[in-house]
Amino acid sequence: MSAAQPHHPDRRRLLRAAVAVPAAGTVTASALAAGAAPARAAGASSRPGRFDAGSPRFALAVLPDTQYLFDADSADPEPLRATFEYLVHQREEANVAFMTHLGDITEHGTKDEIELAADTFGLLDGRVPYSVLAGNHDIASGDDQRGDSPYLDSFGPRRFRSAGTFGGASPDGYNSYHLLRAAGREWLVLALDWRVSDAGLRWAQGVLDAHPTVPAVLTTHDLVWAEDDGTAHLSDNGTRLWDGLVRGNDQIFLALGGHYWPPGRTVLTNDAGNDVHLHITNYQDRYYGGAGMIRLYHFDLVRNVIDVETFSPWFLSRDADDRTPLEAETVELTGPVDRFSLAVDFADRFRGFSPAVPPKPRPAAAVMPRGTVAYWRFDASGATMPAAGAPVPDGTVVRDLSGNGNDLTVGRVGAGDRQALTFSADHHPGQPAHASLRFDGGKNPDRGAILTTGPRAPLNSEKFLRGYTIETYIKLPEPFEGDHAWMGVFSWQGRNRDAGKTTGWSPLEPTCSLNVSSERFLQYVVYPERQDADPTSWSHALPVGRWTHVAVVNDGRRTVVYVDGSRIARNPTQRSTGIATLGKPFTLGATQFDERFGQGFYGWLGDTRIVDRALSPKHFLTPFD
Template sequence: MTESSRRPHLGRRSLLTAAVAAPAAAVASGTLLGAAPAAASASGPRGWTSRFDPESPRFTIGVLPDTQYLFDEDSSDPNPLRQTFRFLTEERAARNIAFMTHLGDVTEHGSEHEIELAGEAFKVIDGRLPYSVLAGNHDIQRGDDQRGDSAYLREFGPARYAKMPTFRGASPDGYNSYHVLKAAGREWLVLALDWRVSDKGISWAQGVLDANKTLPAILTTHDLAWADASGTAALSQFGQRLWDALVRRNDQIFLTLNGHYWPPGRTVLKNDAGNDVHVHITNYQDRYYGGAGMVRLYSFDLVRNVIDVETLSPWLLGLDADERAPLEAENLELTGPVDRFSLEIDFDARFAGFAPRTPPRPRPAREVMPRGTVAYWRFDAEGFAGAGTDGATVPAGAVARDLTGGGNDLTMELLHSSPAEILRWSGEHHEGQPAHASLRFDGGKNPDRGAVLRSAPNAPINSMKFESGYTIEAFIKLPDPFEGDHAWMGILSWEGRSGDAGKTSGWSPEEPTCSLNLSPERFLQYVVYPTDRDADPTSWSHALPVGRWMHLAVVNDSRRTIVYVDGSKIARNPTQPSRGISTLGKPFAIGGTQFAQKYGQGYYGWIGDVRIVARALKPKDFLTPFAG
C-alpha cells in the first residue's frame, strides 16, 4: 500500500492497467478444491522434507510482508528477497523451519513484468521449503476473489503449490488456498486468503475449517488490522467483516497475520469461545530499501509454551560489517516491542476446545519393569494395599508393595508426633507416569514433622551394593506456593552412618551413605559414598521449579554418576569415579533423610512412582521416555 492509504477507511490506490488473459485451465476446471494431488503426499519429495524434523517440539514459520517496492517496474531489485529465501533454506535445519507465508503485495503494480520477475525470484525457494502466497491490492487489478484471471493468478495460483507436501487445495477461483503442516508432532492449518474475500471465499474457508476441525489454524490475509504509532492494532473495515464472518466463530484460529498497513502492530481479541486470538500486522515497506527483504520469524516452542518472534533482514546481515552504510546498519534487525517479542500460549489449554489432548493411559507394572529392576513402588491400587481416594489419609502401617516381587515392600511410619493427615493419597501425577496416583507429604520444620515409607529390616534392597551400575527414578512435584522452611529435606535415602561404612572424607560421618535431597535454594542434591573409594561424589542441579511435576533420574554406570531432571543431564555432575553404593543393611526410605541415624523433617510435596534398576539406563528407557 502507499502512505496515503495507511488508514483502513481510505480508498484503494489506482493501479496501472495490465493485460488480462483468458482464465488458466487449471483454475477453470475447478479441480483444486479438494485434497492435494498425489505429488503432494505426506512425505513429499526429499528436497521438501530432508532438513526439517516434524517431531521436534520446536519449529519456525517465516512470514514475509509487502515486497512490492522490490518489484516496481524498472526500479525492481529482487536481490534482497533472494537473499531472504537463501537464508530460510540454509537455516531450515538449524531453526527447524516448517513453512513460509507471504502476506500479499508481492509487487507494486501487478504487471506481467513485475509478476514474472517475482515468480523467478521465488524459484530460489521452490523445492526446498513449502510456502503460501496470497494476493494483495497491488498484485491484482480489481474486485474480490471472483475477479477471474490475472497475471498474479497465472504465476502464483494453485499450480505453483501442487507439488508441495503441505498443499491441500484451493478455492475454485484459485485465489484462496490452504496448507497443512506437520510440526511438533501434530498438524497445523494455514489459510491464505485473498485481500478481498468474497462470500463464496468465506464459505470455502469455512468448509476447510469444518473439514479439519481438530487442527489449530493460522489465518493469513493482506488486510485485517492496522496500528497506531504505539503499535496498538485494531481491525480495519474489511478486517471487521472477516472477523465477524469467520475468525470469531472458529476457535481453531488462534493467530492472524496481515500486512498492508504500517507501522506494524499487534493486539489480542476474544473469540466467541472466550479464547485469545493474536492479531499481528507485519509490514516494513516504509523502511529503508522497501523493507530490505525483512522476514518475521515465528519460533514455536511447545515445551516452553511460547512463540518467540524476531524480525531481521538477511540481505543486510549478509553485508560486510565494515562496509555497511548507516541505514544498512540501522535496519539489520528490529528490536521494538512489535518486532521482537514472545507470546505465552498454553497450547494444550488453548486448543482444548477443538482438539483436546488424550493423556497417556496408566501403564501396568509389568510394562515398566525392564531387566534388572530390583524394586518398583507406585501408589495406586496396584501398588498400595487398600489405596484410598484422592485426599484420603494414609494410615500408619499401610504397605506399598514392591511390584517386582523381590520383597522390598515399604511400610508407612509417622515421624515424631506428626498427625495422621501428614500423608495423603493423591490423584495428581506426572503425565508420563505409569501410575496415575501419588502421595502428598506435608513434612516440615519447627517442629519437625513428616512421614516416611521404610523397607523392612531384612529387605534385600537394604544391602544391595549396585557395583555393576544402577538407575534410581522418582516423580516429584513441589507445592506452589512453596511455603515454610524445607531446607535439606530428603526425597529418598538409605539409612546408616557413612562413618560406619569406613568413610572419613565426606562432609560428616553422621550423614547416610546415599540420599537425594533438596537444598535451601531448591537445588537437587544427590550424595553417594561409593564402594570403591573413600569419597562422596555429589551432584547438584539448578533450582527446581514449583507447581509442576518433574521426573528425576540418578544413573551410575559403575564408573561415574549422572543426574537427570526431565531427561536432561544437569550441569554439576562430578567426573570423580564412583562405583556402587556403600549400603549398610539398613532400610531404604522414601520421604526423608536421616542424620546421625535420626529423622528430622519429612518431605514436603508430592512423590509418584519410584523405581530402582540394577544397571545404567538411557533416557529413552526411563519410566517416562526421553530422547537420548
C-alpha cells in the same frame, strides 16, 4: 500497495543486541549483522537443512509486500532470492516449518512481473513449504470471484498440488489452506485473497469446520493499519474478516496482514473470551523496497512464547564493512513492533477447541528395562490403596513390581499421625502410574511416614559397582508452609562410619540419601563403596505446586543428577563407584541421622524406579530427548 493511511514510520533503531535464532550453532541475524561469515552465500550449492516436526520449537517465516522488487523494467529479484536461499539453508538451524507471503508480490500484476516472481519463488519449491495470496497490486480488480488472471496462472492451486502441506483451495482458486506438522501437532494456515467474497468466507468456514481441533493462523493482505507508535486498528476489510470469520472461530489465534505501513500490532478478544493477536507487517517503504525483509515467528511450546525478529537476509549476507549506511540501517529492525515476544500459554489457549488428551497409564512391564532392581508405583498394580485423600494404613505393602522382592511397607514415625500419609490421584503428566502418595511430614519426630524394604530385601545390600539410575517424581505443596529443611526423599539406613567412611559432614549420616535443603535445593550425597569420599550433588531450587522428575545416574565412575531431563550444574567430579550399603533397609519419605528419623517428607512422591546401570534421559520413566 502505497500507504492508504496518513501514517509515516519513525526511523528504527540500529541493531544493538543479539537476536537469537533458537538453535545451537546457528549464525544468527545479529551475528551476520556484526560481520560474521554467513551460513551460506546466495547461489551456493550446499544442501538444505531438515525440519524437525517433533521439536517443541519451530519458526513461521512471514514475507510481506515485495511489489517494488517486481516493478516492470526496474525489477530486481536478487534480495528475494537471498531471502529464499536463507530460508532453505537455515531451515534446520531455525527449524523453519513454513513461509507465508502476505500479498502484493508484484507492482502491476502483469504477466511479465508475475512470471519473474514465480520463477524466483521456485527457489523454495520442494525445499521450504509456503503459501501466497493475492494483494491489490497482483490482480486487476474485484474480489476472489474475478476469474482468470496472470496471478492465478502462476500462483494458483496447480503450483502447490505436489506440496505436502497443501490442503486445498477455494473453487475460484484465490484462497487456499495449508496443514503443517510442527511441535508434534497439526497447524493450519489460511491464505485469503485481499478481498474475500461471501462465497470465500463460507469456504474458509468450511475449512475450519473440517479441522475443528487444529490451531489456525490467518493470513491476508488488508487486515489492520497502524499509528506511528505501532498501535494497530482493524481496517474496513479487516473488520469484515473479524466479524465474519475470526471472532467466531476460536481456532484462529494469530492473524497477519500487510498492505499498510508502518508495522504494528494489537490484541482483540474473540467470542470465546480468548486473545487473538493481529499484526501488520510491511517494509516496502524502507530502503530498497524492504530488501526482501522477513519476519521469523519463533514458536516455543516449552517457554510458552512466540519470539519475533525482523531482518533482511540480503544485507546480512554482506560483510559488515561493505554495507552502505542505508544497508546498515535496514539490516535488522529492533523496534518494539519489529522485535518482540508474545506470551502464549498454548495448552490453555487451545483448550476450548483442542483440549489436551492426557496420556494413559503405562503398564509396569513397559517401563522395566534390563537391570531393573526395584520399581514401585502406588496405583492398583502396586498396592491396595484407600480412596483419594484417605490415610494409607500402617502395614500396607507396596509391591516391588520388578519381582526382585524389594517390597515396601508403610509405617509412621514416632507416635504417628494417620494424616501423615494419604493416597492421591495426583501425578506427573508423564508418569507411568496415575497415582501418588501425599506425605505430611515435619520436624516433629512424631509426625511423618516412611516406606521401608524388609530386613531381607536384596536391595539392602546391593552395591551397584557397575552404576545405577534412581528415579522418582516429587511435587512440593503450594504454598510451601513450615520449616522442612533437610527433609529426606529416599535413603539407605545406617551410619557411614559403620562402612568405614571417614569423610563427610558427619559419620552419623547414612551412606546414601536424597534430601531437600531449606532453599528447596536437592542434595544427593553418597558414600561410594570403592572410595572414602562423599561426592555431593546440588540442584537449583525446586518449584512448588508442580511435579518434577528427578534422576540420579551413576556410570560406575561418577554421579550426575538430572531434573526434568536436564543435567544440573553442581555435579561433583570426584570418582564415585557403587554405594556403601550396610544390609539395612531402603526408605522412601525420610532420611536417618544416627539411625533416627527426624524430618519427614512434605509433599507428593510418585513412581520410583532403581536400575543397576546408567540410563540416558531418553530412557527415563518420563523420556526426555
